[in-house]
Amino acid sequence: MFREKIKVLDCTIRDGGLINNHNFDSRFVREVYKAVSAAGIDYMEIGYKNSPELFSRKEYGAWKFCDDDDIKKIIDGIESKTKLSVMVDIGRVNLNDVKPANKSPIKMIRVASYVKDIDKAISMVNHFNQKGYETAINIMAISKDQGPELDEALHQIEEESKADVVYIVDSFGALYQETTEYLVKKFTNIIKTKEVGFHGHNPQQLAFSNTIEAIIHDANYLDATVYGIGRAAGNCPLELLMGFLKNPKFDIRPILDLISNEFIPLRNKIEWGYIIPFAIAGMMNEHPRAAMALRKSDQKENYREFYDSLVTTENDD
Amino acid sequence: MFREKIKVLDCTIRDGGLINNHNFDSRFVREVYKAVSAAGIDYMEIGYKNSPELFSRKEYGAWKFCDDDDIKKIIDGIESKTKLSVMVDIGRVNLNDVKPANKSPIKMIRVASYVKDIDKAISMVNHFNQKGYETAINIMAISKDQGPELDEALHQIEEESKADVVYIVDSFGALYQETTEYLVKKFTNIIKTKEVGFHGHNPQQLAFSNTIEAIIHDANYLDATVYGIGRAAGNCPLELLMGFLKNPKFDIRPILDLISNEFIPLRNKIEWGYIIPFAIAGMMNEHPRAAMALRKSDQKENYREFYDSLVTTENDD
Numbered sequence: 001m002f003r004e005k006i007k008v009l010d011c012t013i014r015d016g017g018l019i020n021n022h023n024f025d026s027r028f029v030r031e032v033y034k035a036v037s038a039a040g041i042d043y044m045e046i047g048y049k050n051s052p053e054l055f056s057r058k059e060y061g062a063w064k065f066c067d068d069d070d071i072k073k074i075i076d077g078i079e080s081k082t083k084l085s086v087m088v089d090i091g092r093v094n095l096n097d098v099k100p101a102n103k104s105p106i107k108m109i110r111v112a113s114y115v116k117d118i119d120k121a122i123s124m125v126n127h128f129n130q131k132g133y134e135t136a137i138n139i140m141a142i143s144k145d146q147g148p149e150l151d152e153a154l155h156q157i158e159e160e161s162k163a164d165v166v167y168i169v170d171s172f173g174a175l176y177q178e179t180t181e182y183l184v185k186k187f188t189n190i191i192k193t194k195e196v197g198f199h200g201h202n203p204q205q206l207a208f209s210n211t212i213e214a215i216i217h218d219a220n221y222l223d224a225t226v227y228g229i230g231r232a233a234g235n236c237p238l239e240l241l242m243g244f245l246k247n248p249k250f251d252i253r254p255i256l257d258l259i260s261n262e263f264i265p266l267r268n269k270i271e272w273g274y275i276i277p278f279a280i281a282g283m284m285n286e287h288p289r290a291a292m293a294l295r296k297s298d299q300k301e302n303y304r305e306f307y308d309s310l311v312t313t314e315n316d317d
Numbered sequence: 318m319f320r321e322k323i324k325v326l327d328c329t330i331r332d333g334g335l336i337n338n339h340n341f342d343s344r345f346v347r348e349v350y351k352a353v354s355a356a357g358i359d360y361m362e363i364g365y366k367n368s369p370e371l372f373s374r375k376e377y378g379a380w381k382f383c384d385d386d387d388i389k390k391i392i393d394g395i396e397s398k399t400k401l402s403v404m405v406d407i408g409r410v411n412l413n414d415v416k417p418a419n420k421s422p423i424k425m426i427r428v429a430s431y432v433k434d435i436d437k438a439i440s441m442v443n444h445f446n447q448k449g450y451e452t453a454i455n456i457m458a459i460s461k462d463q464g465p466e467l468d469e470a471l472h473q474i475e476e477e478s479k480a481d482v483v484y485i486v487d488s489f490g491a492l493y494q495e496t497t498e499y500l501v502k503k504f505t506n507i508i509k510t511k512e513v514g515f516h517g518h519n520p521q522q523l524a525f526s527n528t529i530e531a532i533i534h535d536a537n538y539l540d541a542t543v544y545g546i547g548r549a550a551g552n553c554p555l556e557l558l559m560g561f562l563k564n565p566k567f568d569i570r571p572i573l574d575l576i577s578n579e580f581i582p583l584r585n586k587i588e589w590g591y592i593i594p595f596a597i598a599g600m601m602n603e604h605p606r607a608a609m610a611l612r613k614s615d616q617k618e619n620y621r622e623f624y625d626s627l628v629t630t631e632n633d634d
Contacts, residue, residue, distance in 0.1 A: 176526075176529055176561070177494055178533070202522075204560070205525050205526070205554070209523055209525075209526030212493055212494060239593070239596065240596060240600070243596070243600030244600070253621050257620070259593055259620060276576055276577075279557060280560075283557070301581055302577065303576060304570050304574050307570065
């Protein structure tokens with residue numbers, strides 16, 4: 001599978017940061033940046049650009065804020081063609097904190113948005129575009145939000161926004177390949193002047209196959225993370241995606257070394273991957289919030305009760 | 318997804334036995350049988366029917382041989398509609414050891430065969446059919462064996478065999494959804510008087526999605542294992558497949574309990590699942606043999622060297 005237009009975005013530090021309050025130390029982040037660069041990955045998303053007035057620096061690590069100075073410590077002295085990206089949430093960033101692109105190590109800003117917030121997302125994306133950034137709108141929780149509002153939002157994005165990419169974000173890992181196909185076709189039918197991207201989650205072990213499905217139907221921007229790290233069950237494993245793409249510009253070896261040296265030890269300290277409560281949340285098309293809370297309790301292997309609690313909640317709708 | 322013709326075969330003990338030389342104790346196997354029965358699963362494959370003249374009972378556990386007496390100890394006193402199945406390998410079973418079906422607790426016999434051995438497989442299947450068993454031919458290593466010999470074998474099976482089911486076995490976990498679609502269509506085009514089945518392996522986290530793909534294209538017999546247990550990376554997780562099928566006859570709760578109580582502790586003693594050397598073997602379309610050996614050595618996390626060794630071997634072809 002080799003299609004020149006395909007761009008891979010590694011969001012290891014950004015999505016992985018959701019497990020540990022963005023507390024990766026500089027040495028670790030440098031190792032990731034070094035490996036991702038040597039592997040030839042197109043983009044690396046290093047964290048969120050959140051306003052320090054809204055979140056405490058004591059509670060959260062550097063990659064919740066992505067100050068230019070912190071980023072410079074990571075990239076300094078490492079040869080790289082990988083572009084850096086940050087994610088912003090609506091209402092959580094002070095736009096004045098974002099310098100023009102030519103004064104920042106960041107090349108791309110991605111705005112995470114629910115369908116209902118699309119007006120705000122468009123306005124933010126256009127602001128960042130004005131400042132010289134590549135931009136994307138990442139439409140979250142798509143498996144719960146496929147009514148006519150989605151079509152309307154896509155038309156608005158196509159007509160009013162300067163976004164370079166519009167992402168399908170399967171926040172709950174609830175999509176199967178047929179639903180992925182349906183959504184990618186819907187997106188590419190409406191979004192003609194921008195690229196379509198896909199960000200999968202992995203509670204049902206479908207993040208990689210859904211990413212393949214998205215590729216088949218012409219999504220060109222693909223998110224993945226090293227060893228599948230990410231919130232709850234995690235994301236599409238970067239190493240699997242590279243094995244599938246077979247693009248000669250990629251070299252999987254630095255990623256294999258990174259997993260051996262950094263991610264195997266890390267996985268003993270923090271948890272992600274195929275874990276039954278996350279799988280249950282995914283098959284029920286639910287946010288993994290309750291499953292993540294369960295995993296921090298002394299009931300962490302009590303799957304039946306957790307399953308029944310979700311069934312009960314569902315019936316309350 | 319509810320299609321009445323779909324049958325789920327749990328091969329937890331049979332494929333899981335490849336990790337531990339079939340040494341599951343009776344208590345554990347009874348727990349599995351109890352849960353699979355309560356969950357409403359159609360078949361449970363309990364092991365291999367191998368000749369004790371060829372394999373030592375000291376080296377291998379009971380489920381390498383599946384003596385009727387051992388099976389009776391498992392099922393005794395448990396209410397169940399689940400049919401029992403065993404697998405046989407060509408040249409490893411003494412046909413005289415297999416009693417007529419009406420004198421055995423076994424209901425189905427599946428013959429595992431490479432394309433090249435299809436004549437022997439057909440002759441065995443017809444023998445077991447004569448004895449009153451449901452039968453299947455499981456075509457192994459299909460990702461390496463798709464030449465005209467495969468078409469010929471399928472025509473022979475259709476015309477000469479009494480098999481009830483013909484399985485696509487992705488022994489190396491090398492199929493993607495497009496190759497799965499291609500193969501299922503090829504099988505269903507030729508096999509008109511029997512059902513088509515799918516048995517996936519999971520090195521690339523694709524066993525479940527390939528099983529879904531097989532369902533979409535009309536395979537009706539589906540293999541899965543509890544918590545994905547099985548040789549190397551394991552198989553399609555039964556709990557995910559049940560979540561997808563949504564057939565009202567299934568109840569996922571007994572399987573969730575079984576994972577909580579038995580498989581979480583077991584996973585701390587024996588290894589299966591998403592492990593990088595298995596993933597590498599899968600993406601290279603290779604048997605996980607070398608990866609399994611690596612995992613037993615002190616080099617078990619040395620992924621780069623393992624990757625390079627496979628690349629080198631490949632170029633020697």
